[in-house]
Amino acid sequence: MRHTPTGGAGSAGTTSSDSKPMSIGTVLNTLREEFPEVTISKIRFLEAEGLVEPKRTPSGYRKFTAADVERLASVLRMQRDHYLPLKVIRDHLEALERGERMPLPAPAAPSRDLVEGVSDLDDERPTAARIGRAELLTAADVDEAALADWESYGLIVAHEDGGYDIEAVAVAKLVAELGRFGLEARHLRAVKAAAEREAGLVEQVVAPLRRHRNPQTRAYAEATARELATLSVRLHAALVQSALRVRLP
Template identity: 90%
Template sequence: MRDTPKGGAGSAGAASSDGKPVSIGTVLTQLREEFPEVTISKIRFLEAEGLVEPKRTPSGYRKFTQADVERLAAVLRMQRDHYLPLKVIREHLDALERGEQVPLPAPATPSRDLVEGVRDPGAERPTAARIGRAELLAATDVDEAALADWESYGLIVPHADGGYDIEAVTVAKLVADLGRFGLEPRHLRAVKAAAEREAGLVEQVVAPLRRHRNPQTRAHAEATARELATLSVRLHAALVQSALRVRL
């Protein structure tokens, strides 16, 4: 079990009054004093990424020490306050455990949509990048009939003003590429439905963060959404490859 750097969890640091390791549910309760958005899934994810290594009982249950809870709090704090990726956080904590005097890495520069979360409540929300119909047709090199067909199946969705999100260009190019293999828009409805379900799962996780009163927590929601989306895409790709391997 690795040691945890000092100055960790604050009130969440005491695993139990008698110092005995506690369950993941108890850890969740303690961490939520400072991090109301944390979930058991998040704790398990951090464990899978090597950020914490709880002991296991003979029956397989996780048991967390005070050092584990402090380390988890330190990880969550660096994510929330400094927007640091997990790899950088892990390297920083590991260096501290080796006794190295290393400064905290400089905060990552939030992207434009991340900065939105810390704007003044009365400030005007920036408009996401949009393109017009003619621009979309030119960027994807398709004709009007093809675009109308994709829209009829919900693969490309215009806004009320007739504009499109910039992601529509990527979607259109991929739909066109798949079409060269004989896959028509009607075949891709299942892919669209799966994407919407995955987006719904991400929204379930980040919705409490977006409603939080702390602007930094709301900003962290966007970073969390992107991280979850990336993991979801990687899982989807792995599952498709695994399914193909079984059938071929």
């Protein structure tokens, strides 16, 4: 079993003096003293991601120790206060377990990327949050006709001032790559529609948190949006793979 990490993420007395193993419901009530928006699904998600490893009873029920609860609290603090992705948090905790001192970065603004790995699609994309049309054409290495075609099908959308979100570069490059296999913009409308529906589901969950008065709760909303978006993308990929196995056994 993992040991409770110390340092880096702070501590606010989230563990109980009772050393008896706790059910997931008891853990939820304990964590909610500091993290009022945490849910059982969130705890299960962190377990699935390898951030905590509770023991299981012979009948399959989770049993958490005080160390497990403090570890969960550390993860939640690092997400809330430092906007760190789970991979960085996992590396940090593992370093602490090895006895290494690994200071956390100072609290900063959250990343624009809500899906882990989006930044890795293009290491040379512009760093500004918004770009102009000419800059988009250059960064994506596409011509005006191609861009106009993609816009006509809603794959890329300009703001009222004519500028584009930086994600448009990655979208343009991926659409161009798919075009090499004969997939045109009209073929990708279903993909765009599915993405809009998935984004809508994420928004339904986090919208109440974003309207909360507590700034920490609003920050938690961003971390939740990233997790939901990443899970949605993973589910989409798994469903595509499953469908392909049926069609291409």
